[in-house]
Amino acid sequence: DVKVTQSSRYLVKRTGEKVFLECVQDMDHENMFWYRQDPGLGLRLIYFSYDVKMKEKGDIPEGYSVSREKKERFSLILESASTNQTSMYLCASTPGGQTYEQYFGPGTRLTVT
Amino acid sequence: QKEVEQDPGPLSVPEGAIVSLNCTYSNSAFQYFMWYRQYSRKGPELLMYTYSSGNKEDGRFTAQVDKSSKYISLFIRDSQPSDSATYLCAMSLPTGANSKLTFGKGITLSVRP
Numbered sequence: 001d002v003k004v005t006q007s008s009r010y011l012v013k014r015t016g017e018k019v020f021l022e023c024v025q026d027m028d029h030e031n032m033f034w035y036r037q038d039p040g041l042g043l044r045l046i047y048f049s050y051d052v053k054m055k056e057k058g059d060i061p062e063g064y065s066v067s068r069e070k071k072e073r074f075s076l077i078l079e080s081a082s083t084n085q086t087s088m089y090l091c092a093s094t095p096g097g098q099t100y101e102q103y104f105g106p107g108t109r110l111t112v113t
Numbered sequence: 114q115k116e117v118e119q120d121p122g123p124l125s126v127p128e129g130a131i132v133s134l135n136c137t138y139s140n141s142a143f144q145y146f147m148w149y150r151q152y153s154r155k156g157p158e159l160l161m162y163t164y165s166s167g168n169k170e171d172g173r174f175t176a177q178v179d180k181s182s183k184y185i186s187l188f189i190r191d192s193q194p195s196d197s198a199t200y201l202c203a204m205s206l207p208t209g210a211n212s213k214l215t216f217g218k219g220i221t222l223s224v225r226p
Contacts, residue, residue, distance in 0.1 A: 004156070033213075040121075040218065041218065042119075042201070042216055042217060042218030042219050043157075043201065043216040043219075045213060048213065058213070090156055090157075092156070099145055099205040099206075099207075099214070100145040100147050100159070100162040100164075100205060100214075101147075101159045101162065102157075102159070102214060104156025104157050104158065105156050106154070106155055106156050107154075107155075107156055
């Protein structure tokens with residue numbers, strides 16, 4: 001079974017803090033994605049990576065950065081957390097050459113106060 | 114016009130009902146059409162996918178794609194309380210390894226015993 005794990009299920013941070021969200025997949029997938037999910041707005045793509053050290057902006061990259069130093073790990077960084085970044089963050093992965101099935105982690109509920 | 118529109122819901126039906134979930138889209142280049150199911154406090158999981166037009170059946174679930182109308186549907190027969198979840202439609206282009214998914218906003222379905 002493909003497993004995508006995220007470092008925390010729940011996280012509470014203060015405004016201005018630097019926040020790291022970690023995602024690890026164990027199936028040697030090339031592609032990894034970070035989304036945020038908000039009521040009424042659905043899933044929105046923040047960043048994705050199709051190879052180690054490669055990254056591409058998604059639909060809402062502002063206020064976020066990412067790091068992919070190893071194939072299995074994809075980190076999302078909030079440089080200076082703000083209250084409008086309170087959200088559910090979901091990581092996903094998929095093998096190269098396949099577009100339809102993304103394997104999601106359980107999500108991290110981040111609250112910024 | 115948004116690329117993918119999905120009925121917002123929520124939807125509540127009695128057990129045994131036939132459920133119809135729908136999405137419309139504007140990009141005629143989409144080739145893969147997916148339905149993801151997301152249980153509460155979990156990440157989405159792929160339920161079904163269809164390549165190009167046509168129907169696909171899997172047990173109580175049927176996915177339909179009408180590319181001429183840019184309309185996709187998911188039918189659930191004999192709905193069960195265990196079908197209670199959020200359903201997201203998703204679509205992708207027929208490109209290579211780093212093709213993104215475009216999601217609808219999701220509809221929450223509740224099946225009453």
